[in-house]
Amino acid sequence: MRTEILCVGTEILLGNIVNTNAAYLARQCAELGLTSYYQTVVGDNEERLMEALKIAAQRSELILLSGGLGPTEDDLTKEVCAKFAGKKLVMHDGSKERIAAYFSARGLKPTDNNWKQAMIPMDSVVFENNNGTAPGLAMTAGEVKMILLPGPPNELIPMFEESVKPYLQKLSNDVILSQMVKLCGVSESAVETQIKDLIDGNTNPTLATYAKTGEVHVRVTAKAESQKEAQKLVKPVVKELKRRFEKDIYTTEADVTLEKAVVDLLIANNMSITCAESCTGGLLSARLISVPGVSEVYKAGFITYSNKAKRKLLGVKKGTLQKYGAVSEQTAYEMVKGLLDETKTDVGIAITGLAGPGGATPEKPIGLVYIACNIKGTIVVHECHFKGNREKIQESSTSYAMMLARQCLLEYISKVTFGKKE
């Protein structure tokens, strides 16, 4: 069913709030197999909302609206939809009772404008609001279905889960299944070149690539009459991607991040990790610590911003810093070596670089970053050249470090496993 999302609210138009409702509803549509081609935002304005409804009704069969169901004069979504559909507003006794109960439970008295929220367009289906006073509604305007939802996410989301999703499931015939294949250490254009035949040769499932800093995600999406059939379409394509990219793929699960993949690998192999950061200032540790359950493998980390800190905390030699500078292969090597010597951890990562804006020299430009990984004494150092502002260079550095840690870990594990087999 061709669906679109129409969010009503001047605060979105002014950029005062980010439209997370649209993203939530879009994900729900994708899961329900509702094809969504457009999202629109209009302010709390009768004329422009009416225009937006007309446009939406011409190109879609289902319109999901959010916002503008509040008690104030500004809120006019329901009124405009009723007008658009040519339906009268009538008092809904159930909603009236719920509003009365909502206020009395809080020891408050409803004001006159609160009863406005109990008025509904004739022949509407009412979705109860367990977290506020505005009921949700399903109604039709000619051939077009409209679902009206309250704006606050803490009202919209539970209402959708509890009432709207079951209502929509009954309307839909198709199932849409998406699988994410996430890669690191390869560029988007390289991935695209390598799977051009798959992109061009497939219409169901479809393939699409998305670039993230240091990562590429490939989404494989199939449409079928059942979950099982959709899986049958997706599976061989994912298998082929795995064959082509092998170890560049760090997960095929939508909610697994690169840092989670690294932490999972560490937990599975009973190995601990620590970081020594200069130009990233704690961001690498913070990315690891964003993973719930990381305490099993991460105990401590160091931010060694000054030369003195590199010497005192990690044992980098004064001569090394003098001869090669803080941003050098040699310093990165000694940082990551000292890091494991000091902490007796299994895996260490060190980053030293120039994030800018100051500090560049002809030999050492902004964006020059050395990233070192030490696994039980085996050390590698990579020289990287990143672009962008300070923030972007820091982000690229942590992504690269995460990728390098994963790569070294996989190599180490495969050797150890191989050794055991002998």
Next chain:
Amino acid sequence: MRTEILCVGTEILLGNIVNTNAAYLARQCAELGLTSYYQTVVGDNEERLMEALKIAAQRSELILLSGGLGPTEDDLTKEVCAKFAGKKLVMHDGSKERIAAYFSARGLKPTDNNWKQAMIPMDSVVFENNNGTAPGLAMTAGEVKMILLPGPPNELIPMFEESVKPYLQKLSNDVILSQMVKLCGVSESAVETQIKDLIDGNTNPTLATYAKTGEVHVRVTAKAESQKEAQKLVKPVVKELKRRFEKDIYTTEADVTLEKAVVDLLIANNMSITCAESCTGGLLSARLISVPGVSEVYKAGFITYSNKAKRKLLGVKKGTLQKYGAVSEQTAYEMVKGLLDETKTDVGIAITGLAGPGGATPEKPIGLVYIACNIKGTIVVHECHFKGNREKIQESSTSYAMMLARQCLLEYISKVTFGKKE
């Protein structure tokens, strides 16, 4: 100028990413005095993008587009806009050189599809991309102006600030002048209550409040025929805000963050700072280190995630951890005490708390965080109760810590200054 925002990207339509670009661009429009009535999202689809452009061109004078400027076949925003405007695509030598340089700096070779990014519609204005390969563009289709921007926020935002904002400012007759007054340590509703008379009593300048984690920003915006006249309107209102909020205001400059205000205060008073972090895992240090020039005052920091790390690196007593737990006033106190004893720094901040999702007990709920500040031996510990998920609790903790550091610093400095005067 009637403006609308048109974001292109199937990943937004599928709900894979939240459309923060629309919110950013909307705020920019509001600041530039561009009236924005609509936001639209379409997928990477020629037909539907063309439809969306037609609709937008009928109702708006300026269309801000984002997304779909990448090197892959999916990316077709530029091609469709060129077709819509009836303009041929031509090679732009400057962009071609930039792309070549971008790849060579990384030791990579561009693939054929990368050159597609250097093709631009005839007569376009090119905005350089300092953080990626897709140039931004300004072009016209009949009477309608279109601005094309790359999708990744870390490319779009710097490009907008550096090039697009000045370009748009020239198009407008009126001068819009905004001054930001940034506060910390007060809630948005408290600020709003205290300036309700100013908000209601002023139409030029207007006042608007924005809530950020741990901060409130008040924007004072005036419209006038000249910069000078606009300044005349803004100045007395900013003066009045300073009178009402005094030390809660940490800056009146748009590009000064709270962390920069803290770093500036440290530099001005020749004092150094260090951090010991548990649940924030490096984010506090990273916020300080995001400030260019921080190396004058920040040398080293510790991430003491485990109890052992708190003992070994900071000298927290075993008995304290056993008796009160890692998340306690006592542990925070000993962390920040040990931090200065170890490092001989002037200012220390320590954070220990429960960011969740696991680890809660009836006495210690998720969101309980202790934040301690030590200035040359004078220690304060604050108990905080933050709401939200792991990420939100971490963010609230670092913001609070920054606010606390500033507060303690101001107090210390005022005492020292007072002492000197005697």
